[in-house]
Amino acid sequence: MKPASGWFDALPKDRLLAEFSLWSADLARVADDVARVDAHVDIYHVDVADGHFSPALLYFPDLLAAVRKLTKKPLHVHLMVDDRILLAQIEQFAEAGADLISIHAENDNVGAGLDLIHSLDLPAGVVLQLGTPVEAAEDLLPRISLLTLLGTRIGVKGQGLDPEAPGRIAAARRLVATSGFSVRVAADGGIREHTVPQLRASGAETIVMGSLAFGAPDLAARIGWVHAQPYSG
Numbered sequence: 001m002k003p004a005s006g007w008f009d010a011l012p013k014d015r016l017l018a019e020f021s022l023w024s025a026d027l028a029r030v031a032d033d034v035a036r037v038d039a040h041v042d043i044y045h046v047d048v049a050d051g052h053f054s055p056a057l058l059y060f061p062d063l064l065a066a067v068r069k070l071t072k073k074p075l076h077v078h079l080m081v082d083d084r085i086l087l088a089q090i091e092q093f094a095e096a097g098a099d100l101i102s103i104h105a106e107n108d109n110v111g112a113g114l115d116l117i118h119s120l121d122l123p124a125g126v127v128l129q130l131g132t133p134v135e136a137a138e139d140l141l142p143r144i145s146l147l148t149l150l151g152t153r154i155g156v157k158g159q160g161l162d163p164e165a166p167g168r169i170a171a172a173r174r175l176v177a178t179s180g181f182s183v184r185v186a187a188d189g190g191i192r193e194h195t196v197p198q199l200r201a202s203g204a205e206t207i208v209m210g211s212l213a214f215g216a217p218d219l220a221a222r223i224g225w226v227h228a229q230p231y232s233g
């Protein structure tokens with residue numbers, strides 16, 4: 001069973017949450033960017049990619065440990081890594097200060113990974129790539145706190161939202177509602193001014209913001225706008 005995830009359960013449920021993707025921070029000045037945006041962040045999103053499971057190479061445990069010293073806000077680690085290193089990476093990122101770890105449903109070791117995350121007393125999430133049926137998450141719902149759906153190809157930023165993404169978010173919300181488990185649904189990738197209302201209307205409860213957050217001309221106004229997005233489902 002999943003451990004109690006106090007901080008995650010305590011986040012507001014009546015508004016869209018802003019996850020700030022540190023991949024889109026100024027990577028030469030991460031500390032400056034964290035100081036600049038911290039007051040507006042609900043959760044930091046930390047992409048970890050190994051160049052195999054995902055084409056990118058991103059973040060590593062010592063870097064997360066350095067970020068951990070910069071903020072008290074929650075750190076959500078999204079592991080896009082091969083099965084050969086998945087379990088070791090979970091342990092290392094937990095040790096480095098992750099508050100929530102998400103792994104991919106496409107990993108063969110997803111069950112063992114969720115067990116390990118729970119044994120480290122952390123809430124767990126599962127992420128689905130675009131081509132993976134939403135129903136692949138059904139049996140995992142009792143064991144997770146967050147279900148994230150990629151809206152773009154894995155490991156490439158700056159892409160537009162896939163047209164199937166809003167429908168997949170809606171399907172994920174229906175799956176969670178039918179299950180009766182307490183799992184939030186997140187949208188990751190393709191988060192733009194014109195896609196946020198669509199994703200929220202489809203049921204997204206958190207969005208992973210890259211350039212839309214770090215490049216905002218008025219960050220307070222933009223996050224206020226995100227928090228105020230209506231959901232009528």
Ligand SMILES: O=C(CO)[C@@H](O)[C@H](O)COP(=O)(O)O
Nearest residue numbers: 021023024157158189210211
């Ligand atoms: O994982 C991703 C994109 O797939 C995000 O974490 C990136 O940070 C998004 O950056 P933008 O494309 O929104 O600028």
